[in-house]
Amino acid sequence: MAAHDANLSLGRRMKAPAATRTRHLRKWGLPVETLVLGLTLALWIVMALTTSTFLTANNVVNILRQVSIDSIIAFGVLFPILIRGIDLSVGSVVALSGVVCASLLTAGVPIPLAIGLTLLLGVAIGSLNAFSVYRLGIPAFIITLAGLQAFRGGAFLVSDGTSVFGLPKALSTFARAEWLGIPSLFWSMLIIGLVLHFILSRTRTGRYMLAMGSNHESARRAGINIKRIVFFAYIISSVTACIAGMLLMSRMSIGSPTAGVAYELNAIAAAVVGGASLFGGRGSVLGTFIGALLFATIANAANLLGIDSFWQMVATGVLIAAVVYVDNLHKRRQSGVK
Amino acid sequence: MSLLEVRDLKKRFGAVEVLCGVDLTLEAGEVLAVVGDNGAGKSTLIKHISGVYRRDGGDISLGGEAVSFDSPKEARRAGIETVYQDLALADELSVGANIFLGREPTRRWLGLLPVIDRGRIQQETQRLIDSIESHIPDGATTVAGLSGGQRQAVAIARALYWDAKVVILDEPTAALAVMERENVIKLSRMLAAKGVGVIYIGHNLVEILEVADRIAVMYRGRIVHVTRSEETTQEELIKYMTGYSERRESAA
Amino acid sequence: MPRHTPCSPRFAPLALGVALAGLSASPLASAQESDITIPVVIKATTASYWQAVFDGAHQAADRLGIQIEELGPANETEVARQIAIMENLISRQPSAIVLAPVSNDAMAGPVESATDAGIPVVIIDSGVDTDRYASLIATDNFAAGQRAGHALAECMERTGGEPAGQVAYLRTNPNGESLVSRDNGFLDAIGEYPEIEVVDNRVANNDTAKAMNDTLDLLNRYPDLKGIFADNQLMGDGAGTAFAEQGAEDVCLVAFDSSELEVDFLRQGIIDSLVVQDPYMMGYTGVWFAYAASQGVALPTSVDTGVHVATTESVDEPDFTGLLDPKQRQLTPYLAPSATAAGDD
Numbered sequence: 001m002a003a004h005d006a007n008l009s010l011g012r013r014m015k016a017p018a019a020t021r022t023r024h025l026r027k028w029g030l031p032v033e034t035l036v037l038g039l040t041l042a043l044w045i046v047m048a049l050t051t052s053t054f055l056t057a058n059n060v061v062n063i064l065r066q067v068s069i070d071s072i073i074a075f076g077v078l079f080p081i082l083i084r085g086i087d088l089s090v091g092s093v094v095a096l097s098g099v100v101c102a103s104l105l106t107a108g109v110p111i112p113l114a115i116g117l118t119l120l121l122g123v124a125i126g127s128l129n130a131f132s133v134y135r136l137g138i139p140a141f142i143i144t145l146a147g148l149q150a151f152r153g154g155a156f157l158v159s160d161g162t163s164v165f166g167l168p169k170a171l172s173t174f175a176r177a178e179w180l181g182i183p184s185l186f187w188s189m190l191i192i193g194l195v196l197h198f199i200l201s202r203t204r205t206g207r208y209m210l211a212m213g214s215n216h217e218s219a220r221r222a223g224i225n226i227k228r229i230v231f232f233a234y235i236i237s238s239v240t241a242c243i244a245g246m247l248l249m250s251r252m253s254i255g256s257p258t259a260g261v262a263y264e265l266n267a268i269a270a271a272v273v274g275g276a277s278l279f280g281g282r283g284s285v286l287g288t289f290i291g292a293l294l295f296a297t298i299a300n301a302a303n304l305l306g307i308d309s310f311w312q313m314v315a316t317g318v319l320i321a322a323v324v325y326v327d328n329l330h331k332r333r334q335s336g337v338k
Numbered sequence: 339m340s341l342l343e344v345r346d347l348k349k350r351f352g353a354v355e356v357l358c359g360v361d362l363t364l365e366a367g368e369v370l371a372v373v374g375d376n377g378a379g380k381s382t383l384i385k386h387i388s389g390v391y392r393r394d395g396g397d398i399s400l401g402g403e404a405v406s407f408d409s410p411k412e413a414r415r416a417g418i419e420t421v422y423q424d425l426a427l428a429d430e431l432s433v434g435a436n437i438f439l440g441r442e443p444t445r446r447w448l449g450l451l452p453v454i455d456r457g458r459i460q461q462e463t464q465r466l467i468d469s470i471e472s473h474i475p476d477g478a479t480t481v482a483g484l485s486g487g488q489r490q491a492v493a494i495a496r497a498l499y500w501d502a503k504v505v506i507l508d509e510p511t512a513a514l515a516v517m518e519r520e521n522v523i524k525l526s527r528m529l530a531a532k533g534v535g536v537i538y539i540g541h542n543l544v545e546i547l548e549v550a551d552r553i554a555v556m557y558r559g560r561i562v563h564v565t566r567s568e569e570t571t572q573e574e575l576i577k578y579m580t581g582y583s584e585r586r587e588s589a590a
Numbered sequence: 591m592p593r594h595t596p597c598s599p600r601f602a603p604l605a606l607g608v609a610l611a612g613l614s615a616s617p618l619a620s621a622q623e624s625d626i627t628i629p630v631v632i633k634a635t636t637a638s639y640w641q642a643v644f645d646g647a648h649q650a651a652d653r654l655g656i657q658i659e660e661l662g663p664a665n666e667t668e669v670a671r672q673i674a675i676m677e678n679l680i681s682r683q684p685s686a687i688v689l690a691p692v693s694n695d696a697m698a699g700p701v702e703s704a705t706d707a708g709i710p711v712v713i714i715d716s717g718v719d720t721d722r723y724a725s726l727i728a729t730d731n732f733a734a735g736q737r738a739g740h741a742l743a744e745c746m747e748r749t750g751g752e753p754a755g756q757v758a759y760l761r762t763n764p765n766g767e768s769l770v771s772r773d774n775g776f777l778d779a780i781g782e783y784p785e786i787e788v789v790d791n792r793v794a795n796n797d798t799a800k801a802m803n804d805t806l807d808l809l810n811r812y813p814d815l816k817g818i819f820a821d822n823q824l825m826g827d828g829a830g831t832a833f834a835e836q837g838a839e840d841v842c843l844v845a846f847d848s849s850e851l852e853v854d855f856l857r858q859g860i861i862d863s864l865v866v867q868d869p870y871m872m873g874y875t876g877v878w879f880a881y882a883a884s885q886g887v888a889l890p891t892s893v894d895t896g897v898h899v900a901t902t903e904s905v906d907e908p909d910f911t912g913l914l915d916p917k918q919r920q921l922t923p924y925l926a927p928s929a930t931a932a933g934d935d
């Protein structure tokens with residue numbers, strides 16, 4: 001953050017020849033989303049040309065399934081990031097919501113009620129995070145790290161340490177269903193993505209999140225209800241994590257307390273690679289989807305090419321670092337001539 | 339009746355008396371410059387007007403009515419806009435989004451959901467940009483890509499658009515290049531021409547003499563001299579700013 | 591939410607361990623019978639396999655009139671967590687420790703430290719790179735892996751007429767001695783079938799969802815794949831779910847251990863064979879031996895608790911009931927499980 005501010009003041013001091021140079025640079029300074037989209041497309045093309053298994057209906061459907069749940073979690077995590085916060089608890093919330101929903105179902109609670117209660121749990125967790133951040137002033141990083149521990153513990157306690165088995169048929173078949181040749185999971189992701197995209201790009205609430213993340217003081221002075229925005233962002237994050245948890249439960253046909261370990265990191269990585277700034281104020285649902293798609297493609301490609309799983313992890317890590325570096329370079333260039 | 343009247347304004351921070359009875363009037367349609375040495379109390383004075391601080395004593399009236407603001411938001415609602423030294427723009431948002439921040443016009447999407455009326459914001463912003471002639475390429479660019487002067491123009495445009503009665507500019511040119519200063523001076527005059535009362539705080543006397551209708555000099559928490567700008571010189575202003583008049587009084 | 595903010599990842603598993611111990615501790619009456627408490631440190635509190643170990647351990651403790659304390663990291667990959675648990679235990683000086691080491695090399699140090707501190711350590715489930723422990727009660731994982739390899743070959747013979755074609759296997763992690771020997775045993779057995787080719791292996795980090803995705807990709811990459819071996823329970827859950835989703839009837843699937851989901855898949859014929867160990871007996875024997883060691887009894891250095899292969903056909907035979915669902919495990923005469931005869935054929 002210090003570096004960020006330093007950039008700003010630096011920018012102010014060297015303003016003179018700004019206007020022309022800014023315009024010139026913007027021409028070739030491509031936004032990171034475009035870069036990542038290009039990378040993903042390139043990977044798809046290379047895989048399609050070099051393997052006979054990649055561009056098959058079956059494999060594409062597999063990728064769509066694989067990317068869906070990851071994307072949903074990443075969409076949610078994007079919102080706290082937009083307001084310059086973070087939510088590290090989503091992976092554990094995925095597990096907790098899965099075992100809670102599965103336990104309710106196996107205890108005979110009707111499906112709609114079990115889903116509703118699980119979503120309420122998401123609202124409660126999001127509110128708790130937001131309350132801690134907004135009212136108690138605990139840094140989001142700390143409180144959601146605590147959540148990462150506590151909700152995972154909760155998942156173990158609820159499930160007695162083992163997987164919850166015996167879901168109603170309707171639920172365990174849901175994740176396997178396809179409509180118009182597209183997996184139900186992907187439809188779910190599409191609907192959630194569209195709703196969140198709509199909120200972010202078309203409503204005041206979405207715009208205030210961007211404003212708040214970009215310049216908290218400016219948002220406050222503009223009379224924006226900061227409290228409402230903070231609650232909104234964290235509730236979106238937890239509720240989407242609960243939806244993802246239930247979808248994962250449906251896909252695995254068990255509620256597993258070990259589900260979703262480290263998913264928060266994948267989700268954050270997808271958002272960041274998709275153009276979100278960890279300093280807030282910037283990011284999009286579409287970009288996040290592209291980020292998640294890139295990671296899912298890499299995982300799938302590594303499997304199809306038989307690349308060692310560990311190399312795949314290394315490659316993913318290098319990729320995150322590279323994309324963020326390029327993005328920073330781009331931004332520094334921009335603010336340096338501002 | 340003046341647009342804004344400050345009477346006997348007092349403020350102390352702990353043991354330090356920062357404002358010791360400030361009197362000031364501002365007329366609609368004028369630029370009133372407030373000058374003074376560092377620490378004279380200029381920023382403290384305007385923060386009382388814009389609702390950041392609560393006064394210890396004295397009165398402020400706006401349009402003849404006594405006012406007392408609990409927050410910048412209240413002051414803003416009453417028509418007092420402040421362009422802060424740090425400008426307070428959201429870098430990642432567009433020029434239009436910044437001008438309309440917190441007051442976006444909405445329309446009903448499919449006759450149901452309220453969504454931001456982006457078309458209208460775009461239109462109005464473009465109109466505004468054209469009217470202030472600030473060389474901002476277009477309303478959809480993000481503020482992050484703008485120069486200091488352009489950012490200042492956006493902040494002032496925001497005040498202009500929302501029909502402020504009083505606009506306070508705290509050292510608006512402090513970080514700007516010479517060319518861009520001219521533009522801010524032009525914008526300030528434009529505000530005044532629209533009937534807005536402008537309070538302009540600055541250190542550069544050449545600039546002050548150019549922009550202001552009247553000049554108030556502050557020295558150690560008091561206004562020690564008020565003059566029309568055509569009736570004074572840099573030398574005279576500096577005398578008052580450095581406490582020349584006080585020394586003469588105490589010598590007498 | 592806990593009142594004190596947890597700031598290290600160690601928090602939850604510990605709280606969990608303590609909480610579980612609290613839930614399942616015997617009533618106060620038996621605490622007065624004897625104040626001996628034997629800590630049982632397992633690999634992953636989250637898998638039903640380890641719950642069965644605890645069940646067996648409790649059964650033994652009840653018979654002996656002592657207490658046990660349930661400890662362990664949440665996940666098999668948390669090596670540092672298990673080391674920390676051991677360090678804490680050593681400073682508390684219990685009369686003996688039952689330990690299922692998550693890593694054969696990393697846990698050697700803590701085991702030696704405990705032995706040096708005069709605490710007998712009974713190792714269960716997997717070996718460790720030292721011989722300074724009281725006794726090793728484990729599945730011979732190499733032999734178990736061999737059983738899995740042969741089971742897979744048999745299945746391929748049943749479905750394809752001959753034990754031939756491509757196979758692949760899913761690995762939990764390449765770190766635990768038991769899993770490595772299991773995989774090696776599997777490869778050793780497959781080596782006896784010249785027509786079978788092992789084409790790939792995937793490390794799924796003990797994540798069921800990843801195991802599932804990896805299985806889907808394997809099925810896709812090798813359209814002629816004839817068999818997959820999943821080397822632990824979470825891998826089996828994931829692979830089975832992928833098979834169910836993909837409808838891969840002509841591909842054989844052999845998995846390890848027996849979660850409810852795995853048994854369900856076995857019943858449906860999605861999983862063809864489950865290689866089941868006897869975790870209940872491991873826990874039971876572990877506590878019994880630990881108690882004996884604390885009383886100064888000399889113990890055999892190693893005991894093999896054996897494995898059993900359940901197939902879709904044999905799943906409902908009474909001998910397998912207790913092995914597939916340890917909750918229904920009936921204690922049979924000491925170290926002579928009744929299923930041995932049926933399972934060993």
Ligand SMILES: Nc1ncnc2c1ncn2[C@@H]1O[C@H](COP(=O)(O)OP(=O)(O)OP(=O)(O)O)[C@@H](O)[C@H]1O
Binds near residue numbers: 356376377378381382
């Ligand atoms: N919050 C505060 N607490 C204590 N003292 C303060 C506070 N704010 C201002 N002061 C003091 O009041 C005096 C006037 O400060 P003020 O910022 O109003 O000066 P200024 O005229 O705006 O100066 P500059 O030209 O440097 O901006 C200074 O001596 C300053 O140290």
Ligand SMILES: [Mg+2]
Binds near residue numbers: 380381382
């Ligand atoms: Mg000042």
